[in-house]
Amino acid sequence: MQQVIAGIDGHYRFLDLPGPEAEIMPGIQWGAFEHILSPAFWVSQSWMQDDGSEIDFTLTQSLREEVITCLLGGHGAPAEVGLAASARVLDALASQGSGHLSQARLEALLLEPLTVKGRPVRYRFARQRAKYLAGALVGLDDIDEANLTDVELRDALCGLPGIGPKTASWIVRNRRASDEVAILDVHIIRACEHMTVFPAGSDPARHYLDLESRFLEFCSAGSVRASVVDAVMWHTMRSMGRKLLASLIDTPNCNGEALPLLSWGDQQCQDQAATATVAISAADPAVRAAAG
The missing domain is CATH 1.10.340.30 (Hypothetical protein; domain 2)
Structure with missing residues (x-):
């Protein structure tokens, strides 16, 4: 088991996740939550941004x-x-x-x-x-x-x-704020291909509904809202520089292990990774809604 601790507004929340080697979906391991782009990372980041209240994604009035x-x-x-x-x-x-x-x-x-x-x-x-x-x-x-x-x-x-x-x-x-559909743009596709939730070379123009079903299955397996995961993935992937993404996604068999977010023993943080992976704030609906 691995435990995620989030300090929000002076209060602590705790999330227990299966161990890194356990499978979140058949053939897909959870990975460590402190490793960028792992399933555990996305689940924990989404959990930290979701307090269970209704989220307003609307950009307009009608x-x-x-x-x-x-x-x-x-x-x-x-x-x-x-x-x-x-x-x-x-x-x-x-x-x-x-x-x-x-x-x-x-x-x-x-x-x-x-x-x-x-x-x-x-x-x-x-x-x-x-x-x-x-x-x-x-x-x-x-x-x-x-x-x-x-x-x-x-x-x-x-x-x-x-x-x-x-x-x-x-x-x-x-x-x-629907969790019944998914916005599968290039950022979501790339993140899901990296986790092997989607196969390499996935084409949403041809297989949108099949890929959407896989994405919703991933969110359900992680017990997180699809609308929140979608927004968090979009913002995080969009915020990363090309060099960082290349080092993670274009490196064979790399699931974030080469670039940990935080070394808990000495509290050393790699600035570029930390900056790039600050998850989107639940209090910023305009940016979240613009995720498309």
Whole structure:
């Protein structure tokens, strides 16, 4: 057995995990919780960020606004750029006073440079996403969110232009803090391949539902909420530098043993690893919700 101790707000919490050699899933060992990217690491990091209360992942106030934000923040758009683009579109939507914007109007909004961290940035997919978004805003009129389960809502959203299972799952997770779907972006895929929860070379474009099922099985085996694991994995993997990731993921048979987070005897900490693996704060829903 291994025990994780977390000091939060002056109180201590304790988590007992099976030993490193025990299996969390058939053929997959827990590993040591202090080893970066091991199953025990992800379970313990997620446990530390989850106090059992309801988590607010929402970025906006309505399904329509969430679709805009997640579609514009999808594949190839850094989170900060996607949020800036969606803020501009939402402002225009509010000024117009209706739920629709034309493709031409959306394209004009997205072609104009955005300001991100004090500097001008161009949105790379202005024409393509404007076309998708115009169609999605019209298609949303036919979706009755209140009468759909999480998976049914995800499936309905997948019928909208430009929205695949990852973006649809992101919308559902944000709206409902759902643990029934998973946002399988490149960061989650890479972390799960490293643990061998996913096979090497996994392609979510072809096998999304199968991979999602494996991810949810992993979360269930670790007794942690899928929505929290997804957010913690995304933030942690995104925060790591390429050199650190290469040293862990691209090294054969390495599950973090080559780079321990902390040596308990003398309290020595490797600064780069510690900085990179500070888990996302449960009190920061905007960044957590932007995990897509």
